[in-house]
Amino acid sequence: MNQTERSRSSYLTVAQTRRVYDRIGRIQDLQAFYEHRAVARLVACGDFEHAGSVFELGYGTGALAKRLLTRHLPVDARYTGVDVSPRMHELARRRLQGISRSELLVSDGSLRFPFGDAVFDRFVAAYVLDLLSPDHIDLVLAEAHRLLAGGGLLCLANLTEGATRPARLLTRIWRTLWSLHPALVGGCRPITITDYLDRMSWSIRHHTRGTTLAITSEVVVAINSTPADARR
Ligand SMILES: C[S@@+](CC[C@H](N)C(=O)[O-])C[C@H]1O[C@@H](n2cnc3c(N)ncnc32)[C@H](O)[C@@H]1O
Numbered sequence: 001m002n003q004t005e006r007s008r009s010s011y012l013t014v015a016q017t018r019r020v021y022d023r024i025g026r027i028q029d030l031q032a033f034y035e036h037r038a039v040a041r042l043v044a045c046g047d048f049e050h051a052g053s054v055f056e057l058g059y060g061t062g063a064l065a066k067r068l069l070t071r072h073l074p075v076d077a078r079y080t081g082v083d084v085s086p087r088m089h090e091l092a093r094r095r096l097q098g099i100s101r102s103e104l105l106v107s108d109g110s111l112r113f114p115f116g117d118a119v120f121d122r123f124v125a126a127y128v129l130d131l132l133s134p135d136h137i138d139l140v141l142a143e144a145h146r147l148l149a150g151g152g153l154l155c156l157a158n159l160t161e162g163a164t165r166p167a168r169l170l171t172r173i174w175r176t177l178w179s180l181h182p183a184l185v186g187g188c189r190p191i192t193i194t195d196y197l198d199r200m201s202w203s204i205r206h207h208t209r210g211t212t213l214a215i216t217s218e219v220v221v222a223i224n225s226t227p228a229d230a231r232r
Pocket residue numbers: 017018021028035057058059060061063082083084085088107109110111125126127128131186188
């Protein structure tokens with residue numbers, strides 16, 4: 001990522017993000033048409049069957065939380081999610097009604113999370129980092145590193161640069177829309193998440209790009225490679 005990317009001013013503020021996602025509400029689920037395959041890969045590669053605790057940034061309508069809690073996580077595993085949108089919180093709360101072991105928090109947009117070090121086995125963010133500024137992505141990854149226990153997995157999916165000719169064209173159109181009116185594309189733009197992953201801290205286990213209907217997504221699963229005791 002270059003300096004231009006860092007200095008752009010199209011990133012939504014927290015207040016704008018909340019407004020945009022409160023308005024989008026359940027329409028967010030329609031994006032499954034292009035997110036579906038990437039999220040399936042994230043779930044398949046995230047080894048959730050062996051996770052005792054999961055943290056999700058930006059749970060949206062709670063679709064992934066429900067899928068993990070009902071189909072993948074051990075019965076005694078805990079799920080904690082934060083989202084900045086009260087409307088999303090309400091939708092996710094209804095979706096997870098009756099499922100214990102989950103905690104859904106509405107955040108003030110802060111990317112410093114109120115949990116101790118090394119307390120989660122998975123840190124998940126699906127289509128969230130692509131709406132944050134580069135400095136905020138760095139902050140989230142530092143927090144993920146702090147929150148994950150040694151051997152814990154970072155599980156990310158995001159929009160990325162088009163991998164086919166139609167997808168490259170769409171990337172150009174998408175970026176133009178994002179620069180002119182970011183709310184129109186939910187504040188998201190294609191990013192390359194591996195550019196942000198510090199090789200000293202993360203060891204990449206899985207990295208793929210896949211294109212659905214000219215929209216390319218990237219999935220990364222990385223292991224927190226610093227042993228917990230080396231971080232104290
Ligand atoms: C594109 S949606 C993705 C939702 C869900 N993960 C999915 O894949 O359907 C982005 C979500 O991130 C949330 N979000 C954006 N910035 C956030 C922040 N700073 N803290 C917490 N949630 C945030 C939004 O409210 C929204 O629900």
